[in-house]
Amino acid sequence: MSKAQDTKARIVEQAAALFNQQGYAGASMSDLMRATGLQKGGIYNHFRSKDELALEAFSFAVQRIQQQFRGALTGKRHAVDRLLAILSVYEQFLDNPPVQGGCPLLNTAVESDDTHPALRQQTQLAMDTWRSLIERIVNKGITRGELQPTVDSQAVATILIATLEGGIMLSKLYDDPSHLERALDHLATYVQHQLATPG
Numbered sequence: 001m002s003k004a005q006d007t008k009a010r011i012v013e014q015a016a017a018l019f020n021q022q023g024y025a026g027a028s029m030s031d032l033m034r035a036t037g038l039q040k041g042g043i044y045n046h047f048r049s050k051d052e053l054a055l056e057a058f059s060f061a062v063q064r065i066q067q068q069f070r071g072a073l074t075g076k077r078h079a080v081d082r083l084l085a086i087l088s089v090y091e092q093f094l095d096n097p098p099v100q101g102g103c104p105l106l107n108t109a110v111e112s113d114d115t116h117p118a119l120r121q122q123t124q125l126a127m128d129t130w131r132s133l134i135e136r137i138v139n140k141g142i143t144r145g146e147l148q149p150t151v152d153s154q155a156v157a158t159i160l161i162a163t164l165e166g167g168i169m170l171s172k173l174y175d176d177p178s179h180l181e182r183a184l185d186h187l188a189t190y191v192q193h194q195l196a197t198p199g
């Protein structure tokens with residue numbers, strides 16, 4: 001990696017944490033300069049605009065989450081184990097988030113709803129990837145007889161994502177991990193007793 005590439009990667013990583021904590025609208029150029037240790041020109045030497053940096057920073061944050069999912073899923077074959085592995089990623093989410101400031105998907109989805117259409121589209125694409133992963137796991141599990149044939153993969157994806165993100169939101173709001181812990185306990189029971197084929 002060249003020095004310029006290294007600098008650009010460092011800007012993206014530091015901006016991802018800043019945007020995730022302060023929001024894309026809330027993080028000023030002065031904040032970005034302070035976080036990166038660079039002058040305005042040094043940042044704009046690598047990015048045409050704050051919007052371009054925001055999109056790359058969000059993409060970086062999403063890649064961090066996907067890396068955690070890939071690591072958790074490695075070696076897991078059974079659908080129940082794979083769904084539980086996804087839940088396990090969230091067990092460390094409050095203490096060890098992929099990017100400081102909580103879940104980048106949740107934060108960006110809320111902020112970009114009406115104010116930043118390009119960022120909203122990126123967030124939808126990232127969410128589509130996550131939903132598709134869960135749906136593929138569920139559909140394969142049904143085919144293999146690991147999950148009950150009446151299970152609806154789209155419903156499972158909605159339930160898992162909405163419950164996890166709601167748990168994170170409540171835990172962040174109240175600075176209390178018990179909300180996410182309850183959500184995780186509930187989802188583990190749901191996967192093992194409502195989705196899994198009785199063995």
